[in-house]
Amino acid sequence: MSATAFALTGFISWALGLLIVMEVIRTYLVISGKVAANGFTPDNAALSPFMQRLARAHANCIEGLPIFGGLLGVAILISKTDVTDPLASTLLAARIVQSIIHLVSTSQVAVSLRFTAFTVQMVIGAYWSWAMLR
Numbered sequence: 001m002s003a004t005a006f007a008l009t010g011f012i013s014w015a016l017g018l019l020i021v022m023e024v025i026r027t028y029l030v031i032s033g034k035v036a037a038n039g040f041t042p043d044n045a046a047l048s049p050f051m052q053r054l055a056r057a058h059a060n061c062i063e064g065l066p067i068f069g070g071l072l073g074v075a076i077l078i079s080k081t082d083v084t085d086p087l088a089s090t091l092l093a094a095r096i097v098q099s100i101i102h103l104v105s106t107s108q109v110a111v112s113l114r115f116t117a118f119t120v121q122m123v124i125g126a127y128w129s130w131a132m133l134r
Contacts, residue, residue, distance in 0.1 A: 007088035008072040015061035094120040
């Protein structure tokens with residue numbers, strides 16, 4: 001498996017993992033009677049701050065998947081993984097770091113670090129776009 005295919009699979013798996021964690025916690029809340037089955041909002045607004053951050057971390061992954069995952073997928077489809085392979089692992093790592101920071105804290109330092117991880121992804125994505133289009 002190429003680094004590009006691994007990163008794409010890892011990105012999807014990470015988003016799925018966040019979703020599974022959120023749904024396991026939601027299931028517990030329903031079974032324990034703490035929240036009605038129809039008492040959830042997409043942003044988990046009525047739940048704990050952690051659950052709200054988890055919803056946003058998952059949404060961030062879903063929002064980024066068409067862009068970054070799309071670029072990885074295009075590279076695979078047009079046989080340009082030589083462009084994406086060198087930075088594919090960095091992109092995946094930056095995505096995971098961004099999510100973990102999001103889950104842990106919303107302090108000013110954490111938000112700045114989270115933005116830095118996102119900036120890494122944007123720079124890599126812009127470079128890949130340019131390199132595959134030229």
